[in-house]
Amino acid sequence: MTALQKKSDNPIAHLTPEDIEQLGVELDAIRQDVLDARGASDAAYIRKVISVQRKLELGSRAVLLASVFPPAWVVGTAGLSVAKILENMEIGHNILHGQWDWMRDPKIHSTTWEWDMATPAKQWQHSHNELHHTYTNVIGKDNDLGYGIMRVDEDQPWHPFFLVQPFWNFVNACFFEYGIAAYDLELGANIKRKKTKDPEFKARVSQVLRKIRNQATKDYVVHPALSLPTGSFLPTLAANFTANVVRNLWSHSIIMCGHFPEGVETFEKRSIEGETRGEWYVRQMLGSANISGSKAMHLMSGNLSHQIEHHLFPDLPSNRYAEIAPKVKDLFDKYGLNYHAAPFPKQVASAWHKVIRLSLPNGWLATTNAKNVVPQTKLLYKMTTGGAKVRRAAQARLNQQARRAAEAKAA
Known part of the structure; x- marks a missing residue:
């Protein structure tokens, strides 16, 4: 396994093939312990989060019916923003990973859940679960790195186009859900390959446009229309737009912190040829970064603040990541690997520094x-x-x- 970034020291040069496979065995044991311990308390956790999120969203939307009054607008917009973040991060993302399929609840299942995002769940599951989590940080295979519009490694040739990548990254952050929808469609690649008339591609585009229409109708037509009697149509419309932008900025920041800060490794395509289970684990460990913080931080990030643990075990219940994090860190220390963790402001600053640095020669x-x-x-x-x-x-x-x-x- 070779890090794509040219370095004088290989971060895993000290590990033998036997070490790597033994590391995989020990990580498998951590995963199995959680699988064996899943039960009623875990099910109660996700049901409580869903209940709280729905009540918060409903209450916030009720307050926004009177959003012509500034205090109501502030309270309603803040509540709706938090509700949308919870739905996107801790609920939707993790349910669509299959973390709660073991409950056999058809209402909380990866095959039936649809989330409050522009991209259809099934398309996201393909690009995220199947591709990103398989080819994590492999240049040319993992399109989550830079979403196809940014330079993400020093070994990628610099071109003047990359000077604008900080601007593109900011625009993508503001309208992240639409960027993800375009990314899931592989829009740029299909346009370049002149496959836009392909029936399968057209069907997927129709699904995305239908999803966007439904989301826009809910947030920018129905809900504001309900506020007409109080003269709050425009304030409510603005509140919904603001809540969506806040959710987009937050989710983009959390995801950037997971794989893009300085010091997180990227890999060559050839590094995954004949990759073993242990080597796959090591790639997830070196290609991810955590955010340290409070329980509230972990909840609002969908527990992607434990990005290392999530990438090692994407199908484990998110509420268990904090529990296993110390065990995972012990293995990092045991095998001489860098457990990349830092507070949110530091990780955001590091990720943006890398975006700016790589936009330049x-x-x-x-x-x-x-x-x-x-x-x-x-x-x-x-x-x-x-x-x-x-x-x-x-x-x-x-x-x-x-x-x-x-x-x-x-x-």
């Missing part, structure tokens, strides 16, 4: 300071307006600057 951000910002900006301009030959020459210059800076720091 390798080494540009690290070698630019107040004293040389003018010549460095001129160099960047040449790389942006010049051809491939100009970019290669300028990149070689940046690489030389970076080596000199590293040598000076080491001395």
Whole structure:
């Protein structure tokens, strides 16, 4: 298994094949312990979360009927935002992973659940459960890395187009549910391959458009219309839009923290050829990052604050991740691996730093300071307006600057 990022030290070079397989055996044992212990308390947990979420949403929508009054708008919008986050993260995401299928409750099952998102559940399950969780952080296989619009690794050739990736990432964050819908459709790839007239693709597009229409009708027609008697149509419409944007920004941030902070590994395609169970586990461990925080933080993140545990065991009940996290961390320590965890603000800042850093040519951000910002900006301009030959020459210059800076720091 090889990390795609070029490093002087391989983070698993010290592990033998036997070590890796033994690690897999120990992780399997942790998973089996949870499977054997699932029961009434777990079922009660998810039913309580669903009940609380539905009551919160209903109560918030009731308050918004009088949203012409600013206090009602603030309270209703805040409550609706929280309800939408809970439905998306702790409920929808985890039910669609099959975490609660063992209950055999047809109302809380991965085959029947439909969530409050623009993308249909079945399409998301294919792109997320089947592809992302199988090919986690493998460049060219896991499209969750950058969603096909961003540069996500130093070894990917830089192109001027990537200068706008911080802007695209922000737009994607604001309208995340629609970005996910387009991503699940593989819209860019199908347009590029001229497969937009393919019957199967057209059927999937119809499903997405129907889902978007239903969501928009609920949030931007029916609910605001119910507020007409109090003169709250526009405030209610604005509240629904705001709640959707808040939910999108939050879910995008949580997901970015899971795989994109500095220090999280990415992998070459060839690293998964003949991959064993133990090697798959190690890739999930090195390719994920956790968010440390309170119980409220874990709940609002859908327990994706335990992204490492989730990627190791995506089908285990989310309420069990906090319980097994110390055991998983002990295995990281035992086998000399980095358990990547940090508070939410730090992980968000790290992920955005990586987005900005990789939007620029390798080494540009690290070698630019107040004293040389003018010549460095001129160099960047040449790389942006010049051809491939100009970019290669300028990149070689940046690489030389970076080596000199590293040598000076080491001395």
